[in-house]
Amino acid sequence: MNIMITDATPTGQETARLLLAGVPSPITLRELIRFRVREEVARHNARPAARFAGLITPSAAETALNGYRSRxxxxxxxxxxxxxxxxxxxxNGFFVFVGDRQxxxxxxxxxxxxxxxxxxVRLVPLVGG
Structure with a gap:
């Protein structure tokens, strides 16, 4: 099944949208987070770029406009x-809502x-990976 994922600031401003295909249901929140990150990383690794814009910031990356730049x-x-x-x-680095339910x-x-x-909803930039 296809699920629309959005990233937002605590004030509700949408910062990114990502369509995830092949999401199983039911799925635990832990599995959904891992599924989302796996998809983002697969897209990045298929076409490595200087900028990685995803749920986490890869280590050894520097902040750049609209993403993180790896050197x-x-x-x-x-x-x-x-x-x-x-x-x-x-x-509590981020919260997850399905519809209006946290x-x-x-x-x-x-x-x-x-x-x-x-x-x-991301509260602070996440560093690691």
């Missing part, structure tokens, strides 16, 4: 990035439909 462009390890994202969620438990089972919009 030189490099492949990102999706598992390390996903682990970083899951840890960041546990430290999901607070990584192991909560989510039964998603294509009509659902999942929002990631």
């Amino acid at each position: 030189p462009p490099r492949r990102v390890d999706w598992e390390a990035a996903a682990d970083t994202a899951v840890r960041a969620f546990g430290r 999901v607070g438990d990584l192991d909560e089972s989510l039964t998603l439909t294509e009509a659902d919009e999942v929002s990631f």
